[in-house]
Amino acid sequence: NIVMTQSPKSMSISVGDRVTMNCKASQNVYNNIAWYQQKPGQSPKLLIYYASNRYNGVPDRFTGSGYGTDFTLTINSVQAEDAAFYYCQRIYNSPYTFGAGTKLELK
Amino acid sequence: EVQLVETGGGLVQPGRSLKLSCVASGFTFSSYWMYWIRQAPGKGLEWVSSINTDGGSTYYPDSVKGRFTISRDNAENTVYLQMNSLRSEDTATYYCAKVRRGVMDAWGQGASVTVSS
Numbered sequence: 001n002i003v004m005t006q007s008p009k010s011m012s013i014s015v016g017d018r019v020t021m022n023c024k025a026s027q028n029v030y031n032n033i034a035w036y037q038q039k040p041g042q043s044p045k046l047l048i049y050y051a052s053n054r055y056n057g058v059p060d061r062f063t064g065s066g067y068g069t070d071f072t073l074t075i076n077s078v079q080a081e082d083a084a085f086y087y088c089q090r091i092y093n094s095p096y097t098f099g100a101g102t103k104l105e106l107k
Numbered sequence: 108e109v110q111l112v113e114t115g116g117g118l119v120q121p122g123r124s125l126k127l128s129c130v131a132s133g134f135t136f137s138s139y140w141m142y143w144i145r146q147a148p149g150k151g152l153e154w155v156s157s158i159n160t161d162g163g164s165t166y167y168p169d170s171v172k173g174r175f176t177i178s179r180d181n182a183e184n185t186v187y188l189q190m191n192s193l194r195s196e197d198t199a200t201y202y203c204a205k206v207r208r209g210v211m212d213a214w215g216q217g218a219s220v221t222v223s224s
Contacts, residue, residue, distance in 0.1 A: 034210050036152075043202055043214040044144075044152065055212065087152055092209040094166045096142070096154040 002027050004088055006099035014107045019075040021102040023088035028068050032092040035064055035073045038101075039084045048073065049091070080106055109133040109213040111203050116218030119193055127188040127218050129203030134213075137161075137181040140206040143188045144214075145199035155201070156188060171197075193222045 003026040013019050023033065031051040036044040046055045048064035051071060061076040075082055083106045088099040115127040129141070143155040156177040157166040165177050176189040186203055201218050204211035 032209070036211075038152075043216055044211075045214070046210060046212050049208070049210040049212075085151075089152070089154075094154075094157065095168045096157070098152040098154065101151045 004097050004099035006102050010103040012105045017078050021073050023071040023099050025069045029090050033071050034089045034091050036087045037084045111215035113215045113218035116220045118221045124191045129186045131184045136184040141186040142204045144202045147199045195222050198222045
């Protein structure tokens, strides 16, 4: 089974900074990746699908990129409301494996 | 507005069964695949099951295969998760999710399941 490895596990960032987090697949998943944001006490929300497509209503400071095995979620000019866990997920073919997540904290 | 409401969670003893329901509204339920996803306390997300639009195809990871069964009633806009032979490691919040083009674009608020004696 494909393993999705996210890094870093956590990061502490100041408002206005640029953030990059990574997701590495153990095999080629082409562009079959989604990114989700989960704030404390809430359900996850879809941010990015098929590696680089921003979902409806997602601010344009969120950008997804990558293909094959290496993927990146970038947040330009982080806002206080972006403090959350971020998960990547293999999509389109089962098993639909998630990464372990990256926790984004604001200083 | 899309809404997904899970019910049926609770405390159950190891080895027993529990059935979760997820009632959908705000979209044409019969046109979409549905997934169940779970999250153990303080842990990440785990895909638990998938069902296609007419219920004729279902999918599970090895961790629940043979114990969990997903089903749906398109007339009632409801997807179910029958969980048998429950184990302590099944303790989690269970979310149902609407799937569009292979991506979960709407999630319920979750139902809490605790497996303990």
